[in-house]
Amino acid sequence: MAKTVAILNQKGGVGKTTTAVNLTACIGAEDKKVLLIDIDPQGNSTSGFGIDKRKTEVSSYEVLTGVRTAKEAIIKTEFKNVDVIASNMNLAGAELEIIDRPNREALLKTAIAPIWNDYDYIFLDCPPSLGLITLNALSCADTFLVPIQCEYYALEGLSQLMATVRQIKRLYNPYIELEGVLLTMYDGRLNLTQQVVEEVKKFFPKKVFKTTIPRNVRLSEAPSFGQPVLYYDRTSKGAIAYSELAKEFLEKQGS
Numbered sequence: 001m002a003k004t005v006a007i008l009n010q011k012g013g014v015g016k017t018t019t020a021v022n023l024t025a026c027i028g029a030e031d032k033k034v035l036l037i038d039i040d041p042q043g044n045s046t047s048g049f050g051i052d053k054r055k056t057e058v059s060s061y062e063v064l065t066g067v068r069t070a071k072e073a074i075i076k077t078e079f080k081n082v083d084v085i086a087s088n089m090n091l092a093g094a095e096l097e098i099i100d101r102p103n104r105e106a107l108l109k110t111a112i113a114p115i116w117n118d119y120d121y122i123f124l125d126c127p128p129s130l131g132l133i134t135l136n137a138l139s140c141a142d143t144f145l146v147p148i149q150c151e152y153y154a155l156e157g158l159s160q161l162m163a164t165v166r167q168i169k170r171l172y173n174p175y176i177e178l179e180g181v182l183l184t185m186y187d188g189r190l191n192l193t194q195q196v197v198e199e200v201k202k203f204f205p206k207k208v209f210k211t212t213i214p215r216n217v218r219l220s221e222a223p224s225f226g227q228p229v230l231y232y233d234r235t236s237k238g239a240i241a242y243s244e245l246a247k248e249f250l251e252k253q254g255s
Contacts, residue, residue, distance in 0.1 A: 007145050008144055018147075029230060038085065039125060041087060044125075046087050049226065069114070104132065145180055179252075183196075218233045
């Protein structure tokens with residue numbers, strides 16, 4: 001049965017989608033069968049795998065609203081062991097559509113339950129907000145991973161995120177745990193970076209990944225070519241960092 005990991009931070013621009021795309025690709029390259037479910041209406045992780053979101057017939061919107069099954073929405077990518085359920089702007093209206101439904105927080109869990117045994121890992125790329133879609137992600141995830149940018153306002157909003165998770169743990173998903181915190185846009189030469197790292201380690205003792213993700217031009221370029229950085233330039237610092245993160249993640253799982 002797949003381990004399900006939500007990748008989230010309600011603050012935008014922290015490397016959430018970059019992490020979703022590249023961690024998925026690197027874990028697939030390590031011979032694990034992986035599904036990435038894009039539940040961000042912007043659909044950037046869909047594009048990151050070279051999928052045209054405007055031409056996607058069955059997306060996470062249809063899956064979440066129950067119009068189509070998760071199996072019907074799966075797109076096999078050209079990248080090793082990676083499948084994707086795509087997203088597009090239709091998803092932006094989903095929260096209003098599902099708000100009055102019974103068990104509205106468990107719609108995603110119910111939808112993906114039939115495919116859990118088909119994968120080793122399922123990653124959820126969440127929207128940068130703590131709305132109903134994110135609630136669905138946290139209600140069905142085993143763990144959640146939080147990318148944090150090494151900048152001045154890094155911890156802004158994290159108290160709110162952790163308070164939301166505590167509430168979800170109490171009300172809907174008693175088993176959810178923090179997978180880890182990932183430091184992105186890391187530059188070890190800067191004093192500010194070191195200060196942020198210390199603060200984050202205080203805030204999340206023993207939960208910060210050893211691997212850090214550097215600022216890297218190749219990481220920024222890869223999405224416009226519709227490729228994870230491992231396939232765009234495997235010798236780049238970004239590709240090496242995400243490969244190391246994948247190994248660290250798998251080691252933690254004992255696999």
